[in-house]
Amino acid sequence: MKGVKKIMSVFYLMNKDTPALRVELEAQRHICKEVQPINLEAGPIYLACQEHRVSSAFTEWMRLRAPLWEIGSRRKEILQNYAVNLSDQYWLQPQGSDITWKDITPFRNDFTLKAVPSPNPCTDGRLPKHWAIIDDKRVVIKESSGPYYREAKNEVLASLLLHVLDVPHVTYIERRNLSYCEDFITEDSELVPAWQVLDACEKKETENRFDFFRRCCDTLQIPVTEKELANMLLFDWLIFNEDRHFGNFGFIRSVSDGKFQGMAPLYDHGNSLWFDLPAADFHCIYLKCMPFAKIFERQSQFMRASDLDLGRLTDRVVAEIFQKVWGECIQEKTIAKMLYLVQRHISSVRKQMER
Numbered sequence: 001m002k003g004v005k006k007i008m009s010v011f012y013l014m015n016k017d018t019p020a021l022r023v024e025l026e027a028q029r030h031i032c033k034e035v036q037p038i039n040l041e042a043g044p045i046y047l048a049c050q051e052h053r054v055s056s057a058f059t060e061w062m063r064l065r066a067p068l069w070e071i072g073s074r075r076k077e078i079l080q081n082y083a084v085n086l087s088d089q090y091w092l093q094p095q096g097s098d099i100t101w102k103d104i105t106p107f108r109n110d111f112t113l114k115a116v117p118s119p120n121p122c123t124d125g126r127l128p129k130h131w132a133i134i135d136d137k138r139v140v141i142k143e144s145s146g147p148y149y150r151e152a153k154n155e156v157l158a159s160l161l162l163h164v165l166d167v168p169h170v171t172y173i174e175r176r177n178l179s180y181c182e183d184f185i186t187e188d189s190e191l192v193p194a195w196q197v198l199d200a201c202e203k204k205e206t207e208n209r210f211d212f213f214r215r216c217c218d219t220l221q222i223p224v225t226e227k228e229l230a231n232m233l234l235f236d237w238l239i240f241n242e243d244r245h246f247g248n249f250g251f252i253r254s255v256s257d258g259k260f261q262g263m264a265p266l267y268d269h270g271n272s273l274w275f276d277l278p279a280a281d282f283h284c285i286y287l288k289c290m291p292f293a294k295i296f297e298r299q300s301q302f303m304r305a306s307d308l309d310l311g312r313l314t315d316r317v318v319a320e321i322f323q324k325v326w327g328e329c330i331q332e333k334t335i336a337k338m339l340y341l342v343q344r345h346i347s348s349v350r351k352q353m354e355r
Helices: 051-065 072-080 151-165 209-219 226-239 296-302 315-331 333-354
Strands: 008-015 018-026 032-037 090-094 129-134 137-142 172-175 178-182 189-193 250-254 260-263
Touching: 018 051, 018 090, 032 051, 137 151, 151 172, 151 178, 151 226, 151 315, 209 226, 226 296, 226 333, 315 333
Parallel strands: none
Antiparallel strands: 008 018, 008 090, 018 032, 129 137, 137 178, 172 178, 189 250, 250 260
16 A cells, blocks of 8 residues: 555674674565665675675575575575575574574584474575485485486486596485485585676676686686686586586685685586487587587687596496496496497597697
C-alpha cells in the first residue's frame, strides 16, 4: 500500500568477527536496499574493487554466492544459516545479535546437526551437491547427471591425469555416480573465484581477455604466472573441459592480512570428455571452451607458456588410468572410443606444442 513504510532487516557482513558492511534488507523479500561500508578491506576483494558501487556489488556478490538468492524460500534459508560457506569466512550477522564466528563456523562446528548453521544453502553449481563431515574432514559430495552419469568419473580421471603431470589439483574419489573431495580451504584462507578480480582495472579496447585478466591479477598483486594459467588451459584442452568459466578456478587469499597466496589447485572437471553426449557424437575439433575463447583451437594461443610434460601421458599410462576409473566398462564401445580419442588427441596436442 502506498505510504506504508517497509520494514527493514539489518545485517552486518562479517569476516569472522570483523564487520565489513552494514546491510539493510527489505524484511519480506530480503532485497538489498542500502549498504554502508564499515571496513571494505575486511570484505570480499570484489567489494573492495567496487567501492564506487558497493550496494549493487554486494547484491551481485551475494547472488553469485548463491544463485537462487532471488527466490523467497531460498533467501530465508540462507539468512537462517547466516550465509555461511566453506569457501571463505564471510557471514551475515543480524543486528543486535551477540552470536560470533566461533558459534556458527562450519569449519569447526558439526553442521550436519539440525540446529547448527549449514553451508549447503550457499553451495551453488549446476549439479546438486552438499557438504558432509567424513573422518572429521569437510567433504563436498556432487551428483552426476543423466542419461550418462559420467561427471563423477571424469573428476577422478582428471585428478589422476593431473597427478601424472605434477599439477596442483583437488583429489576426487567416486562412488555410485557421486564424486567426493575434501575442502582445500581452511579457517585461515579463502577461495577467491577468478570472476572477483575482473574489476581490478578497466579493459583496454585492443586487449584480449587473457592479457586483461593477467593485468587484473598484477594489479591485485596475485602471485600467479602465465605458465600456471597456460597449464590449466592446456590440460582443459586435453580432456575437452568445456566448463572452465571464471567461477571454476581461482586463487587462495590469506584471511589475516588479505594477501594472495597463489593459484588454487585445479578442480571441477566433470563437464569434460563428452560427458553429456552419446559415443556417435564424440569428436576432437571445434569444441566449445572457456574462459578466454569460445573454442579450444583459438584458446590455444594462450597456452604457449605451458611446461606440461605431455610425454608422461603415454598411451599405456592413459589406458591404465581409464582402467582404474572405468573398470570392466572400459571394454564397452563408448568408453573404448573415449580412450582411443583421448590417446590420439594427447599425441596430436603434444606434437603441436613441440613446434
